[in-house]
Amino acid sequence: MENTEVESDILRSVRALLRELDGHHHAFQGERGMLRWTLHKKMDRNPLNSAILVKILVKELERAEKGDYRHYIIPLLHTLMYTLIKAPCISDDLYERVYDFCKKLLTLPKPYCTIGLDYAFRLKTERVAPGVLYQRMIISEQSLKSHPYPYQERVFIFADPDMLSKAVCNSLVTEAKASQMYQNPRSCMCYVITRAVQAALGEDCDVESFQRILQDKPTDELEHCFRQVVAAVECTGSEMNADRARHAERLEKIYSMVLNSSAGGGSSPGGLHGTPLPNPNISFHLWTDEDQLWKELVLFVRPLSQTCEQDCLSQELDNFEIQDIVSDCDCCEQTRFSVLSTDSGIERDLPAAGEELLPPGGTDVEHARLQRKGGIKKKACLLESMTLLQNSCNGPGAKQSGKLHRKSDSNVVPMLHLHRLYTARIVVLGDDRVLGRLAQAYYSLRKRETRRVFLTPRLNLQFYYVPVVEGQPDTRPTQEHTTPGQMELCELAVYLGKADPWYESNINTLCHMIPKLATMPSSLSTHPRSDPFIIDVIAYYVRLGIQPVHFQVYAVKILFGNAAQEPAEDVFLTELSAKVQDCKAPKDHMQTKKKTTLEVPGADLAVTYTKVLLSDRKKEVDVLLRSTGLVMKAIPSSETEDLVCLNVNIAEVVKTSNLSGRSFSSAANKIRTRNIKIQSMEQRTFNLCLDKDFRRTYTNVVGVEVSPCLEPSYCLQKTRTMKFSLHESEDVGLAKYMPKSLLLPINTFAGIIQ
Secondary structure (H helix, E strand, O other): OHHHHHHHHHHHHHHHHHHHHHOOOHHHHHHOOOHHHHHHHHHHHOHHHHHHHHHHHHHHHHHHHHOOOHHHHHHHHHHHHHHHHHOOOOOHHHHHHHHHHHHHHHHOOOOHHHHHHHHHHHHHHHHHOOOHHHHHHHHHHOOOOOOOOOOEEEEEEEEOOOOOOHHHHHHHHHHHHHHOOOOOHHHHHHHHHHHHHHHHHHHHOOHHHHHHHHHHOOHHHHHHHHHHHHHHHHHHHHOOOOOHHHHHHHHHHHHHHHHHOOOOOOOOOOOOOOOOOOOOOEEEEEOOOOOHHHHHHHHHHOOOOOOOHHHHHHHHHHHOOOOOHHHHHHHHOOOOOOEOOOOOOOHHHOOOHHHOOOOOOOOOHHHHHHOOOOEOOOOOOHHHHHHHHHHHOOOOOOOOOOOEOOOOOOOOOOOOOOOOOEEEEEEEEEOHHHHHHHHHHHHHHHHHHHHOOOOOOOEEEEEEEEEOOOOOOOOOOOOOOOOHHHHHHOHHHHHHHHHOHHHHHHOOOHHHHHHHHHOOOOOOOOOOOOOOHHHHHHHHHHHHOOEEEEEEOEEEEEEEOOOOOOOEEEEEOOEEEEEEOOOOOOHHHHHHOOOOOOOOOOEEEEEEEEEOOOOOOOEEEEEEEEEEEEEEEOOOOOOOOOEOOEEEEEEEEEEEEEOOEEEEEEEEEEEEEEEEEEEEOOOOOEEEEEOOEEEEEEEEEEEEEEEEOEOHHHHHHHHHHHHHOOOOOOOOHHHHHOOOEOEEEEEEOOOOOO
């Protein structure tokens, strides 16, 4: 009877989630975004109910697939996988049902087949080696040392202090510290050991006694046990024909060894117990320096030479240049000779045995073959560097810049030889203005990597966006996704919310919730073990939000009225706005001016642009019009509008005549383009603002050129190719296969659901 009541309660919670996705959950608008969190917290408090939740979710998934409720599938699947990772023990039959459902998704279009394939691979490994997903997550997120699984992750939260108040920043810092207060390597190792043993043995182990013995062990013995468990789980997970029974035998040996090492080494099964899933390692940063993102990534990755690490890093952070960091690390070598080596290092390139050069004072041919000392360290070849840069580009094939390519193509398989051991998950908080700063920082980082490849072979970079707007109404309308204020400042978040309903439900709801919670008295200061809601949601986002949506970054060249002033170059992601300055004539001129002359507002602008066509044919258009200003939007207003282009709205001044005389009116002239040039034909200048950020305002502007921002590595390769083929207009060589446009990937839960 009790199980029936529990199952009914869990079913009601799941159905409430589905009603929220349909937009029919208006009675409790204050709970938007908290239903999923509340459901998982119920499982944390009663881990034995996890199997019941898994059964319900599988049934709902099968019902959604048969009833063609596809918008339920991805939210339910994410909820199911997160439950499986945290569940103490799941039967093989349930694993098989979930695995079979994921295989069914392979027949559906993207993103269903992409997510289904990813989860099918994970479930196949988890089924034969229970606890491997939990183990890998803890090892990477907490940076535990492990040779079988040497990967490390870190979450960087960047907040602009000019956009968020001090109260909001302090609230986030308090939550981040509280969530990690009781996390340390020792407790995390105990979690991994306990979780792996319980997942393999089920109810046949005494979890309480086992945990107590582990906590009493010295650190070196605990680390030894941790290494044994990790090696056993990873060994089973990497085997081709792994057997779950054999895996259970391995873990049972470790379990018996730990119990026998204690004085009271008896074992009496006491049922299943939940194992906490600690939040990832999170660092909070106030974004005050333009190079702060790059510097934090360098400090995270660190040079390979530990002996000169601090000197190299301090020098690099002062000079803001990465191009010599590898060369500087060679200072650890004790001896360096000024001898240029002609040896390529390849065995087949050595001369024949009779022609080999003998070393000074030696006659042994093998010595000459193996002795390679005293040469200057050769830089990585151009082809290798370009290949690394090509693999590091997160966007899909950007050569088709004129087609429908704003997709969630996260299944870009990296080259197998690129084993990036570090993953940096960058979470930015704010509105469209902070995304503009992110685009600037990303473009700067790509230019640094083009000059000297350093982070690319070591670091996997993931971007996440949490919209936060202060001073906006916290009530949400019934029919619309967002309020008008949020529409103006968070256009990209609105687009992502329409494209991915699970992002709308879990992340966009934080937009006004974070400032609201910051004004409430926090219980974390008095009860540190209470649940931090914001950090929990961000942790859920960075763990399961692995489907990126790529956005084109646009380059802008700005020409000024002062001929002595050099043109400026910048980039923007969401919006460019321009407003013609009013012409202020001298007072004496105003007095002599005839009253009959009517001053025309705005300025004459010469506009040259390439018209966007679905056929991708180029059509150049030249127009001359009078305008008071214009706005270029890079984010489409609808998720179904997938053509990558700029929507330019020009406020055109139109002359009209009526009975009272000649007057002027304003008309909207709409243009869709990717390349546009605007030049003022008068002495009037205009003000230019990028990404709605007043700090990025340019004055005294007479001309502007906008085009898709090119990938720096492509530009470098194109320039080097042109040296050898001056008359070649099309891409040749390696540049032909490199991404051309710079795309900024923002991770979501599903990408774009068509």
